[in-house]
Amino acid sequence: MTDAPDTAPRLRLRIVFGSDAMLGPGKADLLEGIRETGSIAAAGRAMSMSYKRAWSLVEEMNAAFSEPLVTSTRGGTKGGGASLTETGEQVVAHYRRLEEIAGEAGGTEIEALRSLLRDTGN
């Protein structure tokens, strides 16, 4: 699409259920971080997020979906571990696919907005 990922507009999606944010870029990144690090604390740290904040987002997601997205053991000598459940994997996959589909479908409008920006080199 473009060779300038640092300056090209990116589409960020947030799905809102009723009045509550259900899933957005932060939660999706956190889920993927948990998958990669096996730790809620480490995933949060990589996003400059406090452990409390990361844990709170996980609890929010676990409560919002019919099955938990993350399973974890707190404490212990290694500080506990965490991993994505099958539902967690599904949620991440649907969210990333949605991003991809929306970005592709909306490419013309995104480009139209980019062309109206100041200093875009076009």
Add this chain to the structure above:
Amino acid sequence: MTDAPDTAPRLRLRIVFGSDAMLGPGKADLLEGIRETGSIAAAGRAMSMSYKRAWSLVEEMNAAFSEPLVTSTRGGTKGGGASLTETGEQVVAHYRRLEEIAGEAGGTEIEALRSLLRDTGN
């Protein structure tokens, strides 16, 4: 699409340019509010936003695009007035069209996420 607008998931889009948010639901609503009320203050109030905050968002948008999106006169006996420029109208139109296109294209993924939620009645 659905008869339950209060509980159906909605897609909110934010277009990010580099590290800065360029346009999201708040700015789009503010632009439309300015068009409807002819006033930055009134548009902000309708969104429970301070005048300072509304004005700051308008300045941010006017600086980000190659032409201002909002023209305004400050002060005066009627507290000044504001309206969208042609570029402002274009930006709103592209953003709303992008929302529509992305929601339609991503409908399957959004529905898949909805079906994984707790208490959705499905």
